[in-house]
Amino acid sequence: MSRVLDQYKRASKSLAGGVSSSTRVNQALGHPLYFDRAEGCRVWDLDGRSYIDLCCSHGATLLGHGNERVRRAVAGAMARGAACSYESELHAELAALLCDTVPCLERVRFTGSGTEATMHCLRLARAITGRTKLLRFEGNFHGYHDQVMYAARQLGRFAPPLVPQSTGVTPGLDAHLVQIPYNDVEMLNRAFDEHGNELAAAICEPIYYNAGCILPELEFINTLRKRTRDSGTLLVFDEVLSAFRMCAGGAQQHLQITPDLCTLGKSVGGGFPLSVFGGRADLMEHLMPQGDCQHSGTYNAHPVAIAASLAAVQSYREPEFYPHIHAVGDRLYEGLNDLFHRHGVAGQTRGLGARFGIYFGIEGDIRNYADAQRHNRQQMLQFIGAAINEGVYFHDYGGAACHHGFCAAMTLEDVDEALTRLDRAVGRLAAG
Ligand SMILES: Cc1ncc(COP(=O)(O)O)c(C=O)c1O
DSSP states (O other), X not given: OOHHHHHHHHHTTTSGGGSSSGGGSBTTTTBOOOEEEEEBTEEEETTSOEEEESSTGGGTOTTOBTOHHHHHHHHHHHHTTOOXXXXXXXXXXXXXXXXXXXXXXXXXXXXXXXXXXXXXXXXXXXXXXXXOEEEEETTOOOOSSGGGOOOSOOTTOOSSOOOOSSTTOOTTGGGGEEEEOTXXXXXXXXXXXXXXXXXXXXXXXXXXXXXXXXXXXXXXXXXXXXXXXXXXXXXXXXXXXXXXXXXXXXXXXXXXXXXXXXEEOGGGGTXXXXXXXXXXXXXXXXXXXXXXXXXXXXXXXXXXHHHHXXXXXXXHTSTTHHHHHHHHHXXXXXXXXXXXXXXXXXXXXXXXXXXXXEEESOOSOOOSHHHHHTSOHHHHHHHHHHHHHTTEXXXXXXXXXXXXXXXXXXXXXXXXXXXXXXXXXXXXXXXO
């Protein structure tokens, strides 16, 4: 038996479901990827097989695995004793750097995960406005706390009952949600006409990467900004996945729309557990100790993660960083689409910056969750299985169309190698 399968069997005796995180089982493989080591854009599994990694820790390792600058920063933090629950000069340095980099940030707070960041941010919005309702968009993903666990499609309606994505979610929370399709200006206006004065916040993925890569249409995002401002609703951009993906200021810089509050996650930690929520100073001052809204935690802003983040954000601000990201992205996305075309496979790749989606079997535009759901999941699983067989790792998150991505350690030569391998994988797909 392979070491990978042996390990999965052993893990299942003590880890629930054999994994530490439910979506870590890659459905195309039937087990998780057991990595032995990782370096740059490559991972090696326990059986010694190497893969070009197009998952990149679900987007957390944007610099690549084992990045030297991050490694040095982490070693420095460890050498100083890594005492947590205290502040250091690095905390303020990182906060200042983020405020200088991301348009809406005047004040920030650090937490450990994207889930915590959206949870605290939405609580803050409720504390500030004294309102309870939230506007959210079908399929947009905001983590695992109860209030946001309602992504399921509710065709043509935005009233409760909505379908929770898990059993055990506190009953009745959907009464506080107004949920509409992404990119639907008519529904957006209706939602504000009927509920505008009850909404504490409107939260969205400003680039909807969780369904691959769906861009907000200009009229939609402009209307969202205007209607939130006019109704006293706080606009929250959840940039856990989009932060630093296409430019240092994230989706808000790319779209030139400044929200009131935002969250950052994944890549902000340079591969270490750190997330951020922040925004206008007058809003953030509602947090204790000045204000009356609570946000605290023993491991918040762990010094190792802060040091890693500082190294990562400094790297993202280097002048050559994004030209390289876009050169790699262009080569990879065009190359993939060319492969699908040449082999007569109905697949399309859409990407912006370092993250992308691949959709099989969808004709026409993809503007929202319902459109993305029309993808041919069976073909996606076959593609991912064939790609992994050829040494290119894509993750399958289960269910809807999913997101993939590359890291800055990937060179144009690595892209060409990946495309050569994927040529064989798509050829196999085409042959049935
Ligand atoms: C947009 C968005 N928000 C929140 C989260 C939750 O982040 P985490 O998995 O770090 O809790 C994710 C994770 O994929 C995400 O993509």
